[in-house]
Amino acid sequence: MTDAVSRPADLVGRAQDIRRRYGDTAVTAALWLLIVGLVLWSALNSDTRQLFVNGVVVGSVFALGAIGLTLIYGILKFGNFAHGDLMMLGAYFAFFALTGRVSERPRFDKELPWSLDSLPGAVDRLGDLTFGYGLIIAAVVAVAVMAALSIGLDRLIYRPLRRRGAGIVIFAIASLGVAIAARSLMLIIWGPEPRSYVTGIHKAQQYPFDIRLKTDQIFIFAVAVGLAVLVYLLLYRTKLGKAMRAMSDNPDLARVSGINTDQIIAWTWVIGGALVAVAGVLLAIQAQLNPQLGFVILLPLFASAILGGIGNPIGALTGALVVGIAQEVAVEYFAPGYKSGVAFVILIVILLLRPRGLLGARV
Amino acid sequence: MGVSILPVLEVKDVVAGYGEVEILHGVSIKVDEGEVVTIIGPNGAGKSTLMKAVFGLIPVKKGRITFKGRDVTGSPPEKMVRFGLSYVPQSENAFATLSIQENLEMGGFIRRDGLSERLNWAYELFPDIASRRHERAGRLSGGQRQMLALARALMLDPQVLLLDEPSASLSPKMVEAIFERVAQINRSGVAILMVEQNARHALQFSRRGYVLAMGVNRLEGAADELLESAEVGKLYLGAEP
Ligand SMILES: Nc1ncnc2c1ncn2[C@@H]1O[C@H](COP(=O)(O)OP(=O)(O)OP(=O)(O)O)[C@@H](O)[C@H]1O
Ligand SMILES: [Mg+2]
Numbered sequence: 001m002t003d004a005v006s007r008p009a010d011l012v013g014r015a016q017d018i019r020r021r022y023g024d025t026a027v028t029a030a031l032w033l034l035i036v037g038l039v040l041w042s043a044l045n046s047d048t049r050q051l052f053v054n055g056v057v058v059g060s061v062f063a064l065g066a067i068g069l070t071l072i073y074g075i076l077k078f079g080n081f082a083h084g085d086l087m088m089l090g091a092y093f094a095f096f097a098l099t100g101r102v103s104e105r106p107r108f109d110k111e112l113p114w115s116l117d118s119l120p121g122a123v124d125r126l127g128d129l130t131f132g133y134g135l136i137i138a139a140v141v142a143v144a145v146m147a148a149l150s151i152g153l154d155r156l157i158y159r160p161l162r163r164r165g166a167g168i169v170i171f172a173i174a175s176l177g178v179a180i181a182a183r184s185l186m187l188i189i190w191g192p193e194p195r196s197y198v199t200g201i202h203k204a205q206q207y208p209f210d211i212r213l214k215t216d217q218i219f220i221f222a223v224a225v226g227l228a229v230l231v232y233l234l235l236y237r238t239k240l241g242k243a244m245r246a247m248s249d250n251p252d253l254a255r256v257s258g259i260n261t262d263q264i265i266a267w268t269w270v271i272g273g274a275l276v277a278v279a280g281v282l283l284a285i286q287a288q289l290n291p292q293l294g295f296v297i298l299l300p301l302f303a304s305a306i307l308g309g310i311g312n313p314i315g316a317l318t319g320a321l322v323v324g325i326a327q328e329v330a331v332e333y334f335a336p337g338y339k340s341g342v343a344f345v346i347l348i349v350i351l352l353l354r355p356r357g358l359l360g361a362r363v
Numbered sequence: 364m365g366v367s368i369l370p371v372l373e374v375k376d377v378v379a380g381y382g383e384v385e386i387l388h389g390v391s392i393k394v395d396e397g398e399v400v401t402i403i404g405p406n407g408a409g410k411s412t413l414m415k416a417v418f419g420l421i422p423v424k425k426g427r428i429t430f431k432g433r434d435v436t437g438s439p440p441e442k443m444v445r446f447g448l449s450y451v452p453q454s455e456n457a458f459a460t461l462s463i464q465e466n467l468e469m470g471g472f473i474r475r476d477g478l479s480e481r482l483n484w485a486y487e488l489f490p491d492i493a494s495r496r497h498e499r500a501g502r503l504s505g506g507q508r509q510m511l512a513l514a515r516a517l518m519l520d521p522q523v524l525l526l527d528e529p530s531a532s533l534s535p536k537m538v539e540a541i542f543e544r545v546a547q548i549n550r551s552g553v554a555i556l557m558v559e560q561n562a563r564h565a566l567q568f569s570r571r572g573y574v575l576a577m578g579v580n581r582l583e584g585a586a587d588e589l590l591e592s593a594e595v596g597k598l599y600l601g602a603e604p
Binding site: 076110239242243245246248249252253254255256257258259261 | 460515519
């Protein structure tokens with residue numbers, strides 16, 4: 001009993017000892033070496049090469065989620081527990097825009113007379129992809145809806161809390177409430193059964209080095225990396241992005257400089273909402289539409305954001321790729337059920353050894 | 364010297380604090396056009412709190428703040444800079460994670476045009492930071508950071524500049540450099556309201572001064588009178604150099 005209670009404290013104490021003895025730089029260097037070593041090894045080892053590639057794809061989806069999470073944290077200073085469920089909700093909005101379907105009773109859908117898939121050729125496959133241009137328009141619709149919804153949630157919930165000077169725990173709990181509401185909404189409207197944007201089986205293609213990949217996976221990777229670069233350019237090259245970083249650094253000084261922080265917050269939700277929707281659609285392409293999936297993915301999202309250094313989008317991308325690869329490669333050695341356990345272990349190790357994350361907190 | 368009819372900045376009987384705690388119990392201060400005014404007082408007197416209240420970072424519970432005859436009480440900081448005031452806080456007065464250039468760009472955030480001209484102007488006035496413009500501000504030395512903070516506050520060409528202890532914890536040489544720059548800024552027509560620990564030094568180039576203690580006005584007067592006043596000398600100026 002006492003042993004079980006004192007253990008976590010011991011762990012924290014020991015982690016502090018390690019950091020004190022070897023210094024922050026040495027610990028960070030060791031972590032980097034370990035991570036780069038494991039990633040390279042899993043890429044070069046023929047047993048795990050395929051899993052490594054899958055991990056990169058999974059990690060790309062995590063990356064978009066983690067970048068949104070980290071942006072919101074940087075500006076609003078709270079961990080948004082609704083992020084995963086809002087991702088999934090965005091994916092369902094895209095599904096609805098595409099198919100016009102909602103669940104009427106178990107395993108029976110009601111379908112709107114018109115939806116995007118009624119457009120001529122909207123579901124014809126684009127090249128080797130499994131979906132047509134209809135899904136891309138549907139994703140754009142979801143982006144707009146999620147951006148608007150994010151602003152609405154801020155006005156309704158987070159802004160009143162800010163005005164009251166609520167602490168970080170209150171915000172986190174409020175976002176947990178949003179998460180549960182979003183999940184319930186999905187269950188009510190679309191039911192608990194997993195769905196997907198397209199039907200039928202799609203075979204993977206053969207690539208050199210014995211790697212099999214679906215073209216969808218390449219698409220996911222490309223979109224995720226493209227958007228990550230766009231977010232980077234936004235933050236470092238545009239006036240809005242610099243103001244966001246300024247506010248993340250020092251909100252009072254930002255106001256003193258004439259930056260309207262309410263506006264910056266609104267833009268953060270717009271960008272965060274857009275990223276959430278794209279991340280959700282990619283997740284649904286990669287896995288499936290499933291009301292439970294949003295919450296499952298939350299842990300790897302947090303692990304990714306914290307591994308890279310929370311508040312830092314480049315870090316989030318790096319962290320997400322590492323977490324994605326680690327989760328997939330672990331399948332070679334542990335039962336697939338332990339996948340989220342991997343994210344959890346990474347989270348704990350980083351929090352103990354280098355809480356600022358690999359690339360340091362804040363941009 | 365022309366006689367101005369209205370002070371540019373007038374603070375009248377201001378009551379303010381943090382939450383329920385009242386720190387300022389009715390403070391009055393005025394700054395005339397082109398003047399340098401120094402506020403001195405012991406630690407915890409409420410000098411920084413006064414600056415924050417004037418600039419709208421904390422609510423003013425009672426009293427009035429006017430800028431050029433216009434009531435600006437309760438205006439948020441992002442409005443105050445649009446009116447023509449600027450403020451350098453006592454601590455954390457630069458964005459540590461942004462580059463020097465980005466800090467200055469943020470200072471000029473609401474400028475519609477002429478940003479690059481103003482940047483060049485700032486780099487000319489502060490050559491020390493010009494050579495490091497793409498480095499993170501967090502890596503600057505104390506003196507250079509203070510220079511950056513000044514430069515940031517000047518990006519909008521303000522009419523009144525509030526400075527909270529610009530020379531705090533700097534080397535004597537750096538203190539000299541900062542004061543020189545402040546005097547130069549003032550000569551270009553910017554009125555300055557400054558809180559200072561280096562009271563003697565600050566009063567020497569101020570026109571008037573105030574002594575604040577326990578959240579109320581304790582003394583006020585022409586700077587040279589304050590410098591000669593026995594009470595001020597004993598309390599805040601230390602021994603004659
Ligand atoms: N953010 C805050 N919240 C609550 N109380 C504060 C806060 N900042 C300052 N105070 C309190 O207000 C009082 C006045 O502080 P203030 O910073 O205005 O003093 P000061 O005259 O600027 O002193 P110094 O010379 O040390 O800068 C102090 O008692 C301080 O503890
Ligand atoms: Mg102070």
